[in-house]
Amino acid sequence: MTTIRILSIDDDKFIRELIDKTLRSELKGFEIHQAENGKKAQQLLQNHSFDLVLCDWEMPEMTGIELLKWVRKQETLKAQPFVLITSLDQKEHVVEAGKAGVSDYLSKPFSPKQLIDKVMKQLIKSGRVSREEAMSLMRKDRIAAAGGAELLAGGGAPRAAAPARRSKGKGLLNWDQQRCPVAIREINREEALLTLKTPKGFPSLGGQVQLLLAAGTDEAPVRISVPALVYSLQLAEKTAECDTAHLRIQLQPESAEAAAQLAKVLLLVG
The missing domain is CATH 3.40.50.2300 (Response regulator)
Incomplete structure (x- = not known):
């Protein structure tokens, strides 16, 4: 080489x-x-x-x-x-x-x-x-x-761990050929707070991901895959071996139709 x-x-x-x-x-x-x-x-x-x-x-x-x-x-x-x-x-x-x-x-x-x-x-x-x-x-x-x-x-004090929140639902997060379940802590039309657990590493700060959401019933499911940008990532524990992180992502629907579909899913998620 x-x-x-x-x-x-x-x-x-x-x-x-x-x-x-x-x-x-x-x-x-x-x-x-x-x-x-x-x-x-x-x-x-x-x-x-x-x-x-x-x-x-x-x-x-x-x-x-x-x-x-x-x-x-x-x-x-x-x-x-x-x-x-x-x-x-x-x-x-x-x-x-x-x-x-x-x-x-x-x-x-x-x-x-x-x-x-x-x-x-x-x-x-x-x-x-x-x-x-x-x-x-x-x-x-x-x-x-x-x-x-x-x-x-640097010498700055570490940030406090993100407080525990009741999950509003589940989704899937895709990045770099990885797919991992996530717990959705907060979500609106612009951004979401997710908790992710994986031993394979996390998305990078500033990296692009895809958030897959589903709602509705088995007879009438509503699904959407939303491109997003990771703008905050915090480990759940202050250890190098930590496999759980809290991510904030900016949702970026690619069209007005996708934005409307996202709004529909959010309405069903509550």
């Missing part, structure tokens, strides 16, 4: 160096290139190929979202895996990134493990490495050897 090339973009040199050190210490055979802003990254992207772009949102001269929009307009870069890294994790920012064509979204603060997980997920998804090759690339014995990369995790 040839060398994997990653472009890391951030106006903070300290953060760039920490990301570089984390990737080099935990993964084998990686070549990390750096750019201090979107303009410099443009030049590199025009003259070199990269297997993955890791880009901060808030930068001078050209922001990460502006660079992403430019990348998606380039014929040779339309399929470029592009991960935005930012503290701008409000709903409107996640939605904007999704509409601009972001591949994935990593919120600050984040841990070295979360960074590695995002990188490997995109490399596997793009076909750059297989799952077997991904395992061989990981240096399991050096997960804690990044030396200072823990600063990427």
Whole structure:
């Protein structure tokens, strides 16, 4: 397997160096290139190929979202895996990134493990490495050897766990060739709060999913599959092994007819 090339973009040199050190210490055979802003990254992207772009949102001269929009307009870069890294994790920012064509979204603060997980997920998804090759690339014995990369995790207090709510029904959630039952805690025409339990991992923040809903009777069922965007994801427990998460998704019916069908299902769900 040839060398994997990653472009890391951030106006903070300290953060760039920490990301570089984390990737080099935990993964084998990686070549990390750096750019201090979107303009410099443009030049590199025009003259070199990269297997993955890791880009901060808030930068001078050209922001990460502006660079992403430019990348998606380039014929040779339309399929470029592009991960935005930012503290701008409000709903409107996640939605904007999704509409601009972001591949994935990593919120600050984040841990070295979360960074590695995002990188490997995109490399596997793009076909750059297989799952077997991904395992061989990981240096399991050096997960804690990044030396200072823990600063990427920040010092903020963890958010409180989402309060328990009585389920309003059940549905199915599809993403990345996975299908998993979900409990619907809250739902309206614009968004839904779901609880998902799976040992196979969760949808990514800013990722696209499909929510399958059904209501009515066996004789007169009403079903709909609604595209949606994940704009909030919270683990039910503060452990790396947690297999349950609470997701908030923005529902995105593709037509007026689909929106009317969704309204009908919601009326039946109550």
